[in-house]
Amino acid sequence: xxxxxxxxxxxxxxxxxxxxxxxxxxxxxxxxxxxxxxxxxxxxxxxxxxxxxxxxxxxxxxxxxxxxxxxxxxxxxxxxxxxxxxxxxxxxxxxxxxxxxxxxxxxxxxxxxxxxxxxxxxxxxxxxxxxxxxxxxxxxxxxxxxxxxxxxxxxxxxxxxxxxxxxxxxxxxxxxxxxxxxxxxxxxxxxxxxxxxxxxxxxxxxxxxxxxxxxxxxxxxxxxxxxxxxxxxxxxxxxxxxxxxxxxxxxxxxxxxxxxxxxxxxxxxxxxxxxxxxxxxxxxxxxxxxxxxxxxxxxxxxxxxxxxxxxxxxxxxxxxxx
Amino acid sequence: xxxxxxxxxxxxxxxxxxxxxxxxxxxxxxxxxxxxxxxxxxxxxxxxxxxxxxxxxxxxxxxxxxxxxxxxxxxxxxxxxxxxxxxxxxxxxxxxxxxxxxxxxxxxxxxxxxxxxxxxxxxxxxxxxxxxxxxxxxxxxxxxxxxxxxxxxxxxxxxxxxxxxxxxxxxxxxxxxxxxxxxxxxxxxxxxxxxxxxxxxxxxxxxxxxxxxxxxxxxxxxxxxxxxxxxxxxxxxxxxxxxxxxxxxxxxxxxxxxxxxxxxxxxxxxxxxxxxxxxxxxxxxxxxxxxxxxxxxxxxxxxxxxxxxxxxxxxxxxxxxxxxxxxxxxxxxxxxxxxxxxxxxxxxxxxxxxxxxxxxxxxxxxxxxxxxxxxxxxxxxxxxxxxxxxxxxxxxxxxxxxxxxxxxxxx
Numbered sequence: 055x056x057x058x059x060x061x062x063x064x065x066x067x068x069x070x071x072x073x074x075x076x077x078x079x080x081x082x083x084x085x086x087x088x089x090x091x092x093x094x095x096x097x098x099x100x101x102x103x104x105x106x107x108x109x110x111x112x113x114x115x116x117x118x119x120x121x122x123x124x125x126x127x128x129x130x131x132x133x134x135x136x137x138x139x140x141x142x143x144x145x146x147x148x149x150x151x152x153x154x155x156x157x158x159x160x161x162x163x164x165x166x167x168x169x170x171x172x173x174x175x176x177x178x179x180x181x182x183x184x185x186x187x188x189x190x191x192x193x194x195x196x197x198x199x200x201x202x203x204x205x206x207x208x209x210x211x212x213x214x215x216x217x218x219x220x221x222x223x224x225x226x227x228x229x230x231x232x233x234x235x236x237x238x239x240x241x242x243x244x245x246x247x248x249x250x251x252x253x254x255x256x257x258x259x260x261x262x263x264x265x266x267x268x269x270x271x272x273x274x275x276x277x278x279x280x281x282x283x284x285x286x287x288x289x290x291x292x293x294x295x296x297x298x299x300x301x302x303x304x305x306x307x308x309x310x311x312x313x314x315x316x317x318x319x320x321x322x323x324x325x326x327x328x329x330x331x332x333x334x335x336x337x338x339x340x341x342x343x344x345x346x347x348x349x350x351x352x353x354x355x356x357x358x359x360x361x362x363x364x365x366x367x368x369x370x371x372x373x374x375x376x
Numbered sequence: 377x378x379x380x381x382x383x384x385x386x387x388x389x390x391x392x393x394x395x396x397x398x399x400x401x402x403x404x405x406x407x408x409x410x411x412x413x414x415x416x417x418x419x420x421x422x423x424x425x426x427x428x429x430x431x432x433x434x435x436x437x438x439x440x441x442x443x444x445x446x447x448x449x450x451x452x453x454x455x456x457x458x459x460x461x462x463x464x465x466x467x468x469x470x471x472x473x474x475x476x477x478x479x480x481x482x483x484x485x486x487x488x489x490x491x492x493x494x495x496x497x498x499x500x501x502x503x504x505x506x507x508x509x510x511x512x513x514x515x516x517x518x519x520x521x522x523x524x525x526x527x528x529x530x531x532x533x534x535x536x537x538x539x540x541x542x543x544x545x546x547x548x549x550x551x552x553x554x555x556x557x558x559x560x561x562x563x564x565x566x567x568x569x570x571x572x573x574x575x576x577x578x579x580x581x582x583x584x585x586x587x588x589x590x591x592x593x594x595x596x597x598x599x600x601x602x603x604x605x606x607x608x609x610x611x612x613x614x615x616x617x618x619x620x621x622x623x624x625x626x627x628x629x630x631x632x633x634x635x636x637x638x639x640x641x642x643x644x645x646x647x648x649x650x651x652x653x654x655x656x657x658x659x660x661x662x663x664x665x666x667x668x669x670x671x672x673x674x675x676x677x678x679x680x681x682x683x684x685x686x687x688x689x690x691x692x693x694x695x696x697x698x699x700x701x702x703x704x705x706x707x708x709x710x711x712x713x714x715x716x717x718x719x720x721x722x723x724x725x726x727x728x729x730x731x732x733x734x735x736x737x738x739x740x741x742x743x744x745x746x747x748x749x750x751x752x753x754x755x756x757x758x759x760x761x762x763x764x765x766x767x768x769x770x771x772x773x774x775x776x777x778x779x780x781x782x783x784x785x786x787x
Contacts, residue, residue: 090521131416179768214703228757242756245747257753261760269768 066341084108094141120204150291155336197279215248222252225263271313285331299323308339402509420512447475460486482513486526497725514549537732569593573714582636
């Protein structure tokens with residue numbers, strides 16, 4: 055068995071579990087080992103996890119930088135913003151949205167909560183098509199807010215109390231530091247109206263996150279502005295999800311396993327580059343596809359993992375029965 | 377002509393009062409505030425960046441207190457700089473009509489100490505006055521994987537008198553001092569810890585506390601729970617701070633705070649001369665026009681990032697809706713004094729006693745936890761949890777269709 059065949063037959067669920075565990079440990083506890091991956095990570099390695107962070111989610115410095123006074127932001131000194139963005143892009147292009155499916159600590163926590171639900175035998179929830187369409191816009195609204203609110207601060211239109219607005223409402227700020235025993239972010243800050251609104255909203259969303267992730271697979275990813283930000287640059291990535299429509303029988307297996315309920319992965323037999331804005335590149339669709347080469351993952355144009363009958367049979371446990 | 381005696385009397389009163397308690401200290405607030413436009417903010421305050429190297433400029437100030445001070449006009453060139461590797465060197469000294477300053481490069485990360493020393497003899501007493509500034513060089517762009525030993529304070533062994541702020545637990549380059557923090561200062565006389573030295577800490581708002589060093593040379597202060605109103609006005613600060621201070625239940629280190637009299641004397645300094653601005657007020661006024669920075673406030677509730685300093689120092693934009701200015705930094709001045717029985721002469725002037733003093737400045741911010749509520753936070757989180765969880769349960773129940781037996785009548 056060559057390497058390609060071995061990869062195509064891989065037990066993706068087990069691989070993801072261990073990979074996610076390793077990256078979770080790296081990003082949440084790596085700081086304790088003096089690991090520092092910088093401030094431009096394209097994933098929720100929360101900067102508020104001061105005790106253990108091995109790097110910082112790019113959305114935090116981005117909001118800080120955009121809140122600089124306009125006289126500075128729109129001057130040569132503002133080139134620093136581009137430097138941070140370039141680093142973000144360098145990290146991002148390698149793995150594309152697989153940062154969400156394999157590395158994001160908040161995504162991993164959601165997967166663990168999903169596992170708990172499964173163990174308890176409680177069924178999961180789904181959105182209707184109508185709900186899906188409406189709710190999928192929220193992440194773009196959040197993305198616009200996290201860009202324009204800091205800009206308004208820099209332009210003196212908004213109080214600095216509204217600084218880092220997205221981080222203030224992001225559940226990662228509350229949840230990830232907890233893994234290092236830090237509950238300091240579990241508070242409502244009454245020092246100003248802006249801080250009070252944002253921190254109260256942040257706590258409310260944390261409550262939504264905990265129950266939502268229990269009821270719906272990858273509940274928060276659907277609203278994640280980082281996912282929307284990723285999608286803008288996903289065409290530049292070296293890592294791509296491709297579909298061969300002619301080989302697809304529209305059986306719907308890929309849709310049924312998709313945590314984000316992305317329908318075009320099954321329905322669309324025309325589009326080659328099938329990566330959608332909600333996709334987290336978990337590759338469950340590729341693993342669940344029974345058709346040879348219908349779905350594949352490419353790195354620099356070279357197929358690294360694709361759907362195969364053989365792999366499907368192995369993963370479904372049909373091999374032994376035969 | 378008639379006014380002359382009155383002016384002379386006021387000047388005489390002023391000069392007499394100033395001489396009685398005059399202190400010297402080093403400050404990074406320039407007399408010409410337009411200079412700030414050429415600088416960048418950094419973790420260690422304003423710096424010039426020349427060929428990618430931080431250059432710090434410090435001015436010598438003198439006065440009774442932070443509130444009542446001016447720039448020193450005539451000084452000797454007795455300046456030294458202790459770098460992060462504990463090498464001592466002479467900085468560049470710049471003189472102009474109204475002020476004297478030093479400039480030195482800060483190529484490495486860590487703390488740099490600057491010293492100014494003045495010696496004089498009067499009434500057979502040798503006065504040795506040292507002004508010290510401790511300046512941090514840290515750039516988040518260089519990452520945070522630095523040697524933690526660099527956070528430790530550096531001590532100049534040859535200083536006639538030295539004061540060192542001992543570090544807070546888990547202090548790093550992003551740590552800010554907040555109200556309520558327990559600050560410990562260690563005083564050295566000729567390189568050795570000295571007990572019995574008087575240490576006075578005075579805040580920008582005029583709160584004063586005095587301690588005596590213990591046998592290890594340490595004096596501890598719990599920084600007063602000061603008040604930082606959003607629209608800070610000198611007239612209201614006093615009453616607010618007093619009211620706030622009354623709520624505090626201080627530890628032994630927090631006892632002993634008394635109110636200074638700077639408000640009463642303020643009227644003498646309401647003139648527009650910039651050199652008479654209270655220490656730190658220049659920065660306060662320049663908040664909205666500040667140049668770029670790299671961040672200061674991280675230990676409170678903000679994480680360490682490349683550009684997060686504005687929390688502590690920028691304060692740009694409109695104020696929030698009431699309450700306190702949580703990002704405001706107020707300065708404090710520490711003054712330690714020790715009297716020793718020494719005989720000798722200085723340039724032919726004999727003395728039988730020596731009074732050594734040293735000053736150092738620092739800054740503190742409001743206690744962020746004062747305005748935070750955990751029960752409310754749990755209430756909001758519970759609300760989110762129950763709203764979505766309850767909705768899901770109700771939705772699922774509503775969709776359950778009761779079993780209905782269907783029977784077919786075949787006749």
